[in-house]
Amino acid sequence: SSGINAEWPLRPGKEKVDLKWRQKRSIGCGLVNPANTCYLNSTLQCLLYTPPLINYLLIDHKKHCRSGGFCVSCGLLQLYNAVHSSTGSPCRPSSFIHHLKLIAKHFCYGRQEDAHEFLVHLRDKMIQQFLNSLPRVDSSKKDTTPAHAVFGGKLVSTVTCSQCSYQSHTNECFLGLGLDVRHSETIQHSFNKLCKKETLSGANTYKCEKCKRSVIATKQFSIDEAPNVLVLHLKRFQFGGFIGKLKNQIRFPEHLDIANWTRNKSCGTRYSLYAVLVHAGSSAQCGHYYCFVKSHNGSWHCMNDTSVNTCSLQRVLQSEAYLLFYCRNEGNEPSGSQVPASNGHASYPATNGTSTANGHKEEPK
Numbered sequence: 001s002s003g004i005n006a007e008w009p010l011r012p013g014k015e016k017v018d019l020k021w022r023q024k025r026s027i028g029c030g031l032v033n034p035a036n037t038c039y040l041n042s043t044l045q046c047l048l049y050t051p052p053l054i055n056y057l058l059i060d061h062k063k064h065c066r067s068g069g070f071c072v073s074c075g076l077l078q079l080y081n082a083v084h085s086s087t088g089s090p091c092r093p094s095s096f097i098h099h100l101k102l103i104a105k106h107f108c109y110g111r112q113e114d115a116h117e118f119l120v121h122l123r124d125k126m127i128q129q130f131l132n133s134l135p136r137v138d139s140s141k142k143d144t145t146p147a148h149a150v151f152g153g154k155l156v157s158t159v160t161c162s163q164c165s166y167q168s169h170t171n172e173c174f175l176g177l178g179l180d181v182r183h184s185e186t187i188q189h190s191f192n193k194l195c196k197k198e199t200l201s202g203a204n205t206y207k208c209e210k211c212k213r214s215v216i217a218t219k220q221f222s223i224d225e226a227p228n229v230l231v232l233h234l235k236r237f238q239f240g241g242f243i244g245k246l247k248n249q250i251r252f253p254e255h256l257d258i259a260n261w262t263r264n265k266s267c268g269t270r271y272s273l274y275a276v277l278v279h280a281g282s283s284a285q286c287g288h289y290y291c292f293v294k295s296h297n298g299s300w301h302c303m304n305d306t307s308v309n310t311c312s313l314q315r316v317l318q319s320e321a322y323l324l325f326y327c328r329n330e331g332n333e334p335s336g337s338q339v340p341a342s343n344g345h346a347s348y349p350a351t352n353g354t355s356t357a358n359g360h361k362e363e364p365k
Contacts, residue, residue, distance in 0.1 A: 017149050017228045018055040019330050024296040028083030030090040030306040037097060038305055039115040042291040043122065044093055045303040046275040046325055048080050049293040052150045052228050061146070066133040070099040072126040073146075090306035115277055115289050116233050116323060123147055123175055143173045151175040153227035156263055159206055159219045166210035171224055176231035186251045187232060187324070188260075195221050195261045223262040230258070230271055232324040236279065245283050247320065252276075254313060256326055271326035279322040292316045 028048065031041040047053060057077040065071055075095040082091045100107050104121035107113050130145045131137050143152065157170045179190035197220045200206045206217035236246045252273070259269040274294040281287015290304040292311065302311045 017052045019052055019228060019327055021051045021296050022055050023058065025084045026297070027295040027299070027301050027308060028080075029086040029088060030303060030308045031083075032090050032092040033305040034092070034097070035110040036112045037093075037109075038289040039113050039118055040093065040096060040100075041305055042277050042289040042303065043115050043119050044076070044079060044096065045291050045293055046277055046323070047076060047119075047122075048083060049275055049295070050150070050229060050325065051274070051327060054080055056146050056150065064130070064133060067129055070095060070102055071129055072103070072122060073129070075099075112285060112287070114237070115279065119231075119323070120176075123151065147175065148173070149228070151227055151229050151231060153177075153223060153230070154225035155221055156224035157219060157221055159200070159217050161206065161208040161211060162216045162218070164208065164210050166208055168209065174227075176233055178233045178235050181234045181236060181246055181248065181250050184248070184250060187234070187253075187256075190234075190250070191258070191261050223258060224264050226258060226262055226264075226267050226269055226328065228328050230256075230326040230328070232326070234322055234324070236322060237283070245279075245281070247282075250321060252317065252321060252324055254317065268328050268330075270329045272329055273316075273324065274327050275323075275325035276316055276319055276321050277323035277325075278319050280320065289322075292319065 031044065033041055053076075057073055057080065061073050061077060065074060067074065078095065079091065079093055096103070097109065100109055103125050104113075104118065107118070107121075127145045127147045130147070131142065153174050155172045155174055157172070159168045159170075160166070177194070179187060180193050181190055184190045184193070197218045200217045200219055205214040206219075207213070208215050208217070232252075234250055238244060238246060254273050256271045256273070257269055258271070259265055262269050275291060277289065277291045279287055279289055290302065292300055292302055292315075294300055300311050300313055300316050302309045302315075
């Protein structure tokens with residue numbers, strides 16, 4: 001069987017995505033940072049340790065790639081092979097640096113950029129290149145690319161009439177979720193804010209299709225289809241009235257159950273953490289990005305540009321996370337001891353004291 005449904009691209013199936021590594025390798029090497037490319041390096045490292053994505057690239061991508069020039073998917077595959085073929089010397093992500101303007105035309109080489117924004121543009125370019133490789137694109141299949149099979153989920157907005165209880169449902173595809181972390185202590189608190197009921201009244205009253213008039217109603221978001229890989233963007237950078245960074249500690253679990261915020265639980269709601277991207281600094285315009293990744297054998301490593309060091313899970317969970325990467329579990333139970341309860345809460349390791357890496361501890365620059 002292949003990493004993605006063998007009928008790809010005609011009828012991709014999310015259920016056919018391989019969630020576990022098909023090929024196990026030791027931890028790869030670091031990446032050279034020639035000029036403020038830590039945002040690029042850390043984002044690429046997180047993607048290189050995303051099992052469903054790499055499984056697809058290793059097995060299926062070459063069958064469908066018709067790109068005559070730079071291809072994001074081919075670039076990721078080449079970099080994956082390079083970091084695992086290296087004798088220990090760091091690799092240079094040259095193809096991504098040389099084609100930075102193709103990925104995001106407003107990005108400038110040598111300037112600090114936002115890692116989440118880079119991830120979004122990289123993913124969008126991957127989708128665009130895949131669709132361009134097809135002889136024709138049915139509009140109904142634009143959300144069924146390999147990137148959607150790996151990262152894609154669906155949100156549903158439910159509006160309920162206060163007079164007749166009629167409900168209107170609107171679906172929206174997502175490739176990652178942004179969480180408001182203001183005044184939040186855990187990502188579960190932020191999920192509660194995302195899925196909190198909102199009252200539509202006054203100038204925002206709802207025109208009920210059944211009542212045929214404007215009424216007070218409630219609106220609530222929930223996850224209608226859980227993705228295979230859940231990417232969470234913790235919105236730390238604020239603009240407008242306050243320009244800076246929210247540095248409050250947001251606790252996040254190794255194992256996460258999103259059942260409490262999911263409408264359709266048929267595809268599984270339990271996830272395990274495999275990568276964390278960190279921003280160290282006071283604002284989006286300055287600082288340093290690095291990441292933690294879970295290797296094929298389950299050990300955690302700090303990937304800080306050219307430096308690669310083994311670290312403890314405790315250190316990962318105490319980090320000032322900016323992006324969280326969770327992969328859906330194949331079975332009913334996550335592989336580990338910290339299993340969240342059904343109400344969406346989870347147990348956390350103690351956060352007092354200093355975490356100790358298993359190898360040489362590499363601090364952020």
